[in-house]
């Protein structure tokens with residue numbers, strides 16, 4: 001029988017520490033990206049419910065894993081299979097769920113430093129004069145000249161007329177095309193040609209390309225995933241925006257320019273090393289082998305069904321996109337960072353220029369993020385899963401979703417599942433979100449966990 005319960009609001013700080021509510025398992029946490037809709041702050045509440053559904057050593061399938069906050073919290077207790085359509089997500093999942101070695105603070109020196117320096121010194125030969133000019137201006141806080149400098153550095157699709165630093169040739173279509181054909185060609189130069197003075201400063205781009213080159217020299221795929229996750233973290237700290245990559249801040253006022261200058265002073269390498277130090281405390285275990293996939297959830301369900309792994313799954317968790325924001329737009333730069341494929345960039349049809357946000361042409365558009373297709377998307381999802389698996393299905397959903405109210409989602413789920421139980425509508429204030437009015441945060445949001453039991 002389905003039931004909707006409303007619960008009084010309470011703050012996250014009221015919650016018990018993980019170890020008290022999650023039996024003897026201490027749920028680990030590690031944040032790589034500031035991620036829309038991530039469940040990091042809801043983990044205590046979710047773990048209480050998952051604990052009722054899962055025994056030690058069971059198998060948990062996270063079909064829309066994102067930053068794998070949920071899978072990582074469950075890592076001490078169950079085998080985790082994580083999936084997401086975005087490549088960067090599978091890299092984060094691999095780092096958090098599959099890497100079981102030891103990270104030490106001198107790993108950078110052992111694995112990466114030599115290659116980092118090699119790429120950086122080649123890029124400095126190319127971009128040295130421009131980087132020197134940039135550093136001088138950032139230190140002097142000379143906003144007027146810094147704004148002028150930003151117009152003097154070319155980027156892919158935007159050559160400059162007086163090529164003061166002799167850089168136009170590196171970002172021409174013909175040079176980029178050659179890189180596309182051989183993406184590992186030395187030196188790594190993607191960020192330095194695609195993003196200078198947009199999302200990042202020029203020196204920051206050189207640092208990113210050089211760390212990325214060094215990471216590609218690492219043989220162990222899971223360790224590589226750890227390093228890539230550290231680099232994702234550091235670009236999210238350095239980016240000239242509020243932590244995502246949908247848009248960057250323009251020099252539209254002196255105040256904005258000052259913010260930009262402060263961001264540009266951030267050292268990508270220092271942030272990388274900071275995260276790497278956190279990885280020395282990564283929770284590792286060898287009791288079972290976690291699995292990570294990077295595909296559409298339907299493809300994975302079919303694959304696990306065909307190879308008879310689906311019937312070994314005890315709990316399937318779905319946390320699909322629930323607003324109109326497309327993940328592929330908000331996180332296109334982490335995607336490009338991990339693919340490092342010199343992507344073609346979407347053009348503005350009105351002027352044939354590359355769009356300001358420099359989005360990848362091949363980005364995935366989710367049906368869950370479109371109000372016209374979201375109901376169909378859920379029907380397809382329930383149909384695909386319930387026809388192939390008898391596992392319990394747990395759904396995270398929130399009342400700021402494009403499919404509203406949650407009763408509508410429950411009605412659809414009931415077409416496929418025997419019972420739907422609504423777990424404690426978890427409530428918190430919308431302060432700072434687009435639901436706050438005048439920034440005062442006067443709307444309560446409810447988070448739901450629907451537990452769907454299959455028809456017999």
Ligand SMILES: C[S@@+](CC[C@H](N)C(=O)[O-])C[C@H]1O[C@@H](n2cnc3c(N)ncnc32)[C@H](O)[C@@H]1O
Pocket residue numbers: 035036037038039040063064065066067068069070083084085086089295296297298319320321322327366368
């Ligand atoms: C709400 S987020 C998941 C957040 C995650 N639980 C966390 O804590 O970070 C939704 C995720 O669904 C992924 N996604 C969207 N459409 C997908 C599809 N068809 N198949 C697999 N993943 C998809 C997005 O890339 C995004 O990472």
